[in-house]
Amino acid sequence: MEKIILTGDRPTGRLHIGHYVGSLRRRVELQNSGEFDKIFIMIADAQALTDNFDNPEKIRQNILEVALDYLSCGLDPTKSNLFIQSQISELTELTFYYMNLVTVSRLQRNPTVKSEIQMRNFEASIPVGFFNYPISQAADITAFKATVVPVGEDQLPMIEQTREIVRKFNSIYGEVLVEPDVLLPDNQACLRLPGTDGKAKMSKSLGNCIYLADDPKEVQKKIMSMYTDPLHIQVSDPGHLEGNTAFIYLDAFCKPEHFAEFWPEYANLDEVKEHYTRGGLGDVKVKKFLNKIMESELAPIRARRKEYEKDIPMVYDILKEGTERAREVAAKTLDEVKAAMKINYFDDASLIAEQAKRYAK
Protein backbone atom coordinates (compact mmCIF):
# COMPACT_ATOMS: atom_id res chain seq x y z
CA MET A 1 0.00 0.00 0.00
CA GLU A 2 1.19 3.51 -0.77
CA LYS A 3 2.28 5.69 2.13
CA ILE A 4 0.37 8.94 1.95
CA ILE A 5 0.37 11.96 4.24
CA LEU A 6 -2.40 14.49 4.55
CA THR A 7 -2.50 17.32 7.03
CA GLY A 8 -3.30 20.99 7.16
CA ASP A 9 -4.05 24.15 9.06
CA ARG A 10 -6.83 26.68 9.27
CA PRO A 11 -5.75 29.99 7.77
CA THR A 12 -6.86 32.21 10.64
CA GLY A 13 -3.51 33.85 11.30
CA ARG A 14 0.22 33.57 10.87
CA LEU A 15 1.73 30.34 12.12
CA HIS A 16 3.68 30.42 15.38
CA ILE A 17 6.35 28.29 16.99
CA GLY A 18 3.67 26.12 18.62
CA HIS A 19 2.59 25.08 15.11
CA TYR A 20 6.25 24.66 14.24
CA VAL A 21 7.27 22.23 17.00
CA GLY A 22 3.83 20.61 17.10
CA SER A 23 3.67 19.76 13.44
CA LEU A 24 5.52 21.83 10.82
CA ARG A 25 9.04 20.78 11.73
CA ARG A 26 8.00 17.14 11.62
CA ARG A 27 6.29 17.55 8.24
CA VAL A 28 9.49 18.86 6.72
CA GLU A 29 11.42 15.91 8.17
CA LEU A 30 8.85 13.46 6.85
CA GLN A 31 8.94 15.15 3.46
CA ASN A 32 12.72 14.89 3.31
CA SER A 33 12.82 11.31 4.60
CA GLY A 34 11.76 10.12 1.16
CA GLU A 35 9.61 7.46 2.81
CA PHE A 36 6.30 8.75 1.53
CA ASP A 37 4.78 8.25 -1.88
CA LYS A 38 2.59 11.34 -1.70
CA ILE A 39 2.29 14.29 0.64
CA PHE A 40 -0.69 16.64 0.74
CA ILE A 41 -0.62 19.79 2.85
CA MET A 42 -3.92 21.61 2.92
CA ILE A 43 -4.85 25.17 3.78
CA ALA A 44 -8.22 24.49 5.41
CA ASP A 45 -10.07 27.66 4.46
CA ALA A 46 -13.50 26.01 4.26
CA GLN A 47 -13.04 24.69 7.76
CA ALA A 48 -11.80 28.09 8.95
CA LEU A 49 -15.01 29.60 7.60
CA THR A 50 -17.12 27.32 9.79
CA ASP A 51 -16.43 29.67 12.68
CA ASN A 52 -15.31 32.74 10.72
CA PHE A 53 -18.07 32.88 8.12
CA ASP A 54 -18.72 36.51 9.05
CA ASN A 55 -15.12 37.49 8.39
CA PRO A 56 -14.18 36.15 4.96
CA GLU A 57 -11.50 38.78 4.39
CA LYS A 58 -9.50 37.44 7.32
CA ILE A 59 -9.43 33.97 5.80
CA ARG A 60 -8.65 35.33 2.34
CA GLN A 61 -5.63 37.29 3.62
CA ASN A 62 -4.28 34.48 5.73
CA ILE A 63 -4.11 31.92 2.94
CA LEU A 64 -1.00 33.68 1.69
CA GLU A 65 0.44 34.01 5.21
CA VAL A 66 0.10 30.30 5.86
CA ALA A 67 1.49 29.44 2.42
CA LEU A 68 4.53 31.66 3.09
CA ASP A 69 4.98 30.06 6.51
CA TYR A 70 4.84 26.59 4.92
CA LEU A 71 7.36 27.39 2.25
CA SER A 72 9.68 29.21 4.62
CA CYS A 73 9.80 26.22 6.98
CA GLY A 74 11.08 24.11 4.12
CA LEU A 75 8.01 22.48 2.65
CA ASP A 76 9.09 21.97 -0.93
CA PRO A 77 6.37 22.22 -3.59
CA THR A 78 8.19 19.67 -5.75
CA LYS A 79 7.83 17.11 -2.96
CA SER A 80 4.68 18.21 -1.13
CA ASN A 81 1.38 19.19 -2.70
CA LEU A 82 0.25 22.44 -1.13
CA PHE A 83 -3.41 23.14 -1.84
CA ILE A 84 -6.50 25.10 -0.85
CA GLN A 85 -9.41 23.11 0.57
CA SER A 86 -12.35 25.15 -0.75
CA GLN A 87 -11.20 24.79 -4.35
CA ILE A 88 -11.81 21.05 -4.31
CA SER A 89 -15.57 20.63 -4.43
CA GLU A 90 -15.15 16.84 -4.26
CA LEU A 91 -14.40 17.29 -0.55
CA THR A 92 -17.79 18.87 0.02
CA GLU A 93 -19.50 16.07 -1.86
CA LEU A 94 -17.79 13.41 0.21
CA THR A 95 -18.77 15.27 3.37
CA PHE A 96 -22.42 15.13 2.34
CA TYR A 97 -22.39 11.35 1.98
CA TYR A 98 -20.40 10.78 5.17
CA MET A 99 -23.00 12.80 7.10
CA ASN A 100 -25.28 9.76 6.81
CA LEU A 101 -22.80 7.69 8.78
CA VAL A 102 -22.50 9.88 11.89
CA THR A 103 -25.06 10.57 14.60
CA VAL A 104 -25.70 13.94 16.19
CA SER A 105 -24.88 12.53 19.61
CA ARG A 106 -21.54 11.22 18.36
CA LEU A 107 -20.61 14.70 17.15
CA GLN A 108 -21.71 16.18 20.47
CA ARG A 109 -19.33 13.83 22.25
CA ASN A 110 -16.29 14.88 20.18
CA PRO A 111 -14.07 16.49 22.88
CA THR A 112 -12.45 19.02 20.55
CA VAL A 113 -15.80 20.21 19.21
CA LYS A 114 -17.13 20.35 22.77
CA SER A 115 -14.39 22.62 24.03
CA GLU A 116 -14.47 24.78 20.91
CA ILE A 117 -18.21 25.27 21.33
CA GLN A 118 -17.58 26.48 24.88
CA MET A 119 -14.71 28.72 23.80
CA ARG A 120 -16.84 30.43 21.17
CA ASN A 121 -19.97 30.68 23.34
CA PHE A 122 -21.82 28.72 20.68
CA GLU A 123 -23.76 26.62 23.22
CA ALA A 124 -27.18 27.94 22.39
CA SER A 125 -26.66 28.52 18.71
CA ILE A 126 -24.15 26.19 17.11
CA PRO A 127 -23.96 26.70 13.35
CA VAL A 128 -24.56 23.39 11.58
CA GLY A 129 -21.46 23.91 9.45
CA PHE A 130 -19.27 24.21 12.52
CA PHE A 131 -20.89 21.24 14.21
CA ASN A 132 -20.25 19.22 11.10
CA TYR A 133 -16.59 20.04 10.62
CA PRO A 134 -15.25 16.75 11.98
CA ILE A 135 -17.10 15.04 9.14
CA SER A 136 -15.62 17.43 6.62
CA GLN A 137 -12.22 16.69 8.10
CA ALA A 138 -12.84 12.99 7.52
CA ALA A 139 -13.52 13.86 3.88
CA ASP A 140 -10.21 15.77 3.68
CA ILE A 141 -8.29 12.80 4.98
CA THR A 142 -10.03 9.99 3.12
CA ALA A 143 -10.21 11.80 -0.25
CA PHE A 144 -6.45 11.33 -0.48
CA LYS A 145 -6.48 7.84 1.08
CA ALA A 146 -4.05 9.20 3.65
CA THR A 147 -2.34 6.55 5.74
CA VAL A 148 -0.65 9.00 8.09
CA VAL A 149 -1.98 12.27 9.52
CA PRO A 150 0.67 14.26 11.41
CA VAL A 151 -1.15 16.65 13.74
CA GLY A 152 -1.13 18.10 17.23
CA GLU A 153 -2.73 16.33 20.15
CA ASP A 154 -5.93 18.40 19.96
CA GLN A 155 -6.71 16.75 16.61
CA LEU A 156 -6.79 13.19 18.00
CA PRO A 157 -10.60 13.12 18.33
CA MET A 158 -10.89 14.14 14.67
CA ILE A 159 -8.75 11.26 13.50
CA GLU A 160 -10.68 8.87 15.73
CA GLN A 161 -13.92 10.11 14.19
CA THR A 162 -12.44 9.68 10.72
CA ARG A 163 -11.49 6.09 11.47
CA GLU A 164 -15.04 5.36 12.60
CA ILE A 165 -16.46 6.81 9.41
CA VAL A 166 -14.06 4.74 7.31
CA ARG A 167 -15.01 1.53 9.11
CA LYS A 168 -18.69 2.26 8.78
CA PHE A 169 -18.42 3.20 5.12
CA ASN A 170 -16.37 0.14 4.24
CA SER A 171 -18.65 -2.22 6.15
CA ILE A 172 -21.75 -0.94 4.35
CA TYR A 173 -20.46 -0.20 0.85
CA GLY A 174 -17.27 -2.28 0.53
CA GLU A 175 -13.58 -1.61 1.00
CA VAL A 176 -12.96 1.75 -0.60
CA LEU A 177 -11.60 4.03 2.12
CA VAL A 178 -8.35 3.80 4.07
CA GLU A 179 -8.15 4.07 7.87
CA PRO A 180 -5.50 6.66 8.72
CA ASP A 181 -3.02 6.58 11.57
CA VAL A 182 -2.29 9.67 13.58
CA LEU A 183 1.29 10.82 14.07
CA LEU A 184 1.79 12.95 17.19
CA PRO A 185 4.93 14.87 18.14
CA ASP A 186 7.31 12.52 19.94
CA ASN A 187 8.51 15.07 22.49
CA GLN A 188 6.16 15.92 25.38
CA ALA A 189 7.09 19.63 25.28
CA CYS A 190 6.08 19.74 21.61
CA LEU A 191 2.63 18.25 22.16
CA ARG A 192 1.30 21.53 23.39
CA LEU A 193 3.77 24.36 23.64
CA PRO A 194 2.53 26.91 26.20
CA GLY A 195 2.35 30.63 25.46
CA THR A 196 5.18 32.93 26.55
CA ASP A 197 2.99 33.89 29.54
CA GLY A 198 2.92 30.27 30.72
CA LYS A 199 -0.75 29.85 29.77
CA ALA A 200 -1.62 26.42 28.43
CA LYS A 201 -1.96 27.37 24.79
CA MET A 202 -0.41 29.83 22.37
CA SER A 203 -3.16 31.87 20.90
CA LYS A 204 -3.35 35.05 18.96
CA SER A 205 -6.12 36.44 21.18
CA LEU A 206 -3.99 35.97 24.32
CA GLY A 207 -1.03 37.77 22.69
CA ASN A 208 1.36 35.12 23.95
CA CYS A 209 2.73 33.77 20.65
CA ILE A 210 6.11 33.89 18.99
CA TYR A 211 5.41 33.94 15.26
CA LEU A 212 7.63 32.36 12.65
CA ALA A 213 7.70 35.71 10.89
CA ASP A 214 8.66 37.75 14.00
CA ASP A 215 11.91 39.66 13.60
CA PRO A 216 14.90 38.94 15.89
CA LYS A 217 14.13 41.92 18.14
CA GLU A 218 10.53 40.83 18.73
CA VAL A 219 11.60 37.28 19.46
CA GLN A 220 14.20 38.47 21.93
CA LYS A 221 11.73 40.76 23.68
CA LYS A 222 9.19 37.96 24.02
CA ILE A 223 11.77 35.54 25.36
CA MET A 224 13.29 37.97 27.85
CA SER A 225 9.87 38.76 29.32
CA MET A 226 8.72 35.15 29.32
CA TYR A 227 7.06 33.54 32.34
CA THR A 228 9.41 31.29 34.34
CA ASP A 229 9.22 30.53 38.06
CA PRO A 230 7.61 33.16 40.31
CA LEU A 231 9.41 31.66 43.35
CA HIS A 232 12.83 32.10 41.76
CA ILE A 233 13.38 35.66 42.93
CA GLN A 234 17.09 35.81 43.60
CA VAL A 235 19.66 33.99 41.51
CA SER A 236 20.66 31.92 44.52
CA ASP A 237 17.09 30.69 45.12
CA PRO A 238 16.33 27.15 44.00
CA GLY A 239 14.36 27.27 40.73
CA HIS A 240 11.46 25.10 39.66
CA LEU A 241 11.16 23.48 36.25
CA GLU A 242 7.52 22.51 36.32
CA GLY A 243 5.41 24.96 34.33
CA ASN A 244 8.56 26.96 33.63
CA THR A 245 8.09 28.21 30.09
CA ALA A 246 11.78 28.83 29.40
CA PHE A 247 12.59 25.22 30.21
CA ILE A 248 9.62 23.83 28.30
CA TYR A 249 10.84 25.75 25.24
CA LEU A 250 14.35 24.41 25.80
CA ASP A 251 12.91 20.89 25.89
CA ALA A 252 11.25 21.60 22.56
CA PHE A 253 14.13 23.33 20.79
CA CYS A 254 17.44 22.41 22.40
CA LYS A 255 19.77 19.97 20.61
CA PRO A 256 23.02 18.50 22.01
CA GLU A 257 25.18 20.53 19.64
CA HIS A 258 23.79 23.81 20.99
CA PHE A 259 25.93 23.53 24.13
CA ALA A 260 29.29 23.52 22.41
CA GLU A 261 28.10 26.37 20.22
CA PHE A 262 26.27 28.64 22.68
CA TRP A 263 26.92 27.56 26.27
CA PRO A 264 30.09 25.49 26.65
CA GLU A 265 29.96 25.79 30.47
CA TYR A 266 27.34 23.03 30.39
CA ALA A 267 27.49 19.66 28.66
CA ASN A 268 23.77 19.15 28.27
CA LEU A 269 20.33 20.33 29.30
CA ASP A 270 20.24 18.08 32.36
CA GLU A 271 23.24 19.92 33.80
CA VAL A 272 21.52 23.27 33.26
CA LYS A 273 18.35 21.98 34.90
CA GLU A 274 20.30 20.60 37.81
CA HIS A 275 22.06 23.92 38.42
CA TYR A 276 18.80 25.83 38.11
CA THR A 277 16.95 23.67 40.63
CA ARG A 278 19.92 23.70 43.01
CA GLY A 279 20.00 27.52 42.90
CA GLY A 280 22.63 29.86 41.56
CA LEU A 281 21.56 30.04 37.93
CA GLY A 282 19.57 33.10 36.93
CA ASP A 283 16.67 33.31 34.50
CA VAL A 284 18.46 35.87 32.32
CA LYS A 285 21.23 33.43 31.44
CA VAL A 286 18.75 30.70 30.63
CA LYS A 287 16.71 33.05 28.48
CA LYS A 288 19.76 34.31 26.61
CA PHE A 289 20.67 30.74 25.77
CA LEU A 290 17.12 30.03 24.66
CA ASN A 291 17.18 33.14 22.49
CA LYS A 292 20.35 31.99 20.71
CA ILE A 293 18.83 28.59 20.03
CA MET A 294 15.61 30.10 18.75
CA GLU A 295 17.52 32.46 16.51
CA SER A 296 19.52 29.61 15.01
CA GLU A 297 16.26 27.83 14.20
CA LEU A 298 14.24 30.86 13.09
CA ALA A 299 16.87 32.75 11.06
CA PRO A 300 16.86 30.38 8.06
CA ILE A 301 13.04 30.30 8.13
CA ARG A 302 12.90 34.09 8.10
CA ALA A 303 15.44 34.27 5.27
CA ARG A 304 13.46 31.85 3.11
CA ARG A 305 10.30 33.82 3.79
CA LYS A 306 11.97 37.01 2.55
CA GLU A 307 12.83 35.26 -0.72
CA TYR A 308 9.29 34.01 -1.32
CA GLU A 309 7.83 37.40 -0.35
CA LYS A 310 9.57 38.82 -3.41
CA ASP A 311 7.39 36.77 -5.74
CA ILE A 312 3.84 36.50 -4.42
CA PRO A 313 2.32 35.56 -7.81
CA MET A 314 4.64 32.55 -7.85
CA VAL A 315 3.37 31.51 -4.42
CA TYR A 316 -0.18 31.56 -5.82
CA ASP A 317 1.00 29.50 -8.80
CA ILE A 318 2.40 26.92 -6.40
CA LEU A 319 -0.96 26.73 -4.63
CA LYS A 320 -2.86 26.55 -7.90
CA GLU A 321 -0.78 23.72 -9.28
CA GLY A 322 -0.92 21.86 -5.98
CA THR A 323 -4.69 22.29 -5.92
CA GLU A 324 -5.05 20.94 -9.46
CA ARG A 325 -3.03 17.84 -8.64
CA ALA A 326 -4.88 17.30 -5.36
CA ARG A 327 -8.19 17.65 -7.14
CA GLU A 328 -7.40 14.81 -9.52
CA VAL A 329 -6.77 12.49 -6.61
CA ALA A 330 -9.92 13.55 -4.74
CA ALA A 331 -12.01 13.14 -7.90
CA LYS A 332 -10.82 9.58 -8.33
CA THR A 333 -11.75 8.71 -4.75
CA LEU A 334 -15.14 10.37 -5.16
CA ASP A 335 -15.78 8.24 -8.26
CA GLU A 336 -14.99 5.11 -6.28
CA VAL A 337 -17.20 6.26 -3.41
CA LYS A 338 -20.11 6.95 -5.74
CA ALA A 339 -19.71 3.61 -7.47
CA ALA A 340 -19.66 1.83 -4.10
CA MET A 341 -22.78 3.75 -3.05
CA LYS A 342 -24.49 2.89 -6.34
CA ILE A 343 -24.93 6.50 -7.38
CA ASN A 344 -22.95 6.24 -10.61
CA TYR A 345 -25.99 5.71 -12.88
CA PHE A 346 -24.58 7.08 -16.11
CA ASP A 347 -21.28 5.21 -15.80
CA ASP A 348 -22.86 1.87 -15.03
CA ALA A 349 -23.57 0.14 -18.32
CA SER A 350 -24.70 -3.03 -16.58
CA LEU A 351 -27.42 -1.16 -14.68
CA ILE A 352 -28.87 0.31 -17.85
CA ALA A 353 -28.61 -2.97 -19.78
CA GLU A 354 -30.28 -4.91 -16.98
CA GLN A 355 -33.17 -2.50 -16.64
CA ALA A 356 -33.60 -2.34 -20.41
CA LYS A 357 -33.80 -6.12 -20.48
CA ARG A 358 -36.34 -6.17 -17.66
CA TYR A 359 -38.61 -3.77 -19.53
CA ALA A 360 -38.14 -5.52 -22.86
CA LYS A 361 -39.95 -8.62 -21.57
Ligand code: TRP
Ligand atom coordinates in the same frame (compact mmCIF):
# COMPACT_ATOMS: atom_id res chain seq x y z
N1 TRP B 1 -8.46 20.95 12.06
C1 TRP B 1 -7.15 21.34 11.62
C2 TRP B 1 -6.76 22.59 12.43
O1 TRP B 1 -7.47 23.01 13.28
C3 TRP B 1 -7.08 21.64 10.15
C4 TRP B 1 -7.49 20.50 9.30
C5 TRP B 1 -8.57 20.47 8.46
C6 TRP B 1 -6.85 19.24 9.18
N2 TRP B 1 -8.65 19.27 7.83
C7 TRP B 1 -7.63 18.50 8.24
C8 TRP B 1 -5.74 18.65 9.78
C9 TRP B 1 -7.30 17.19 7.91
C10 TRP B 1 -5.42 17.34 9.43
C11 TRP B 1 -6.20 16.61 8.50
O2 TRP B 1 -5.73 23.17 12.16
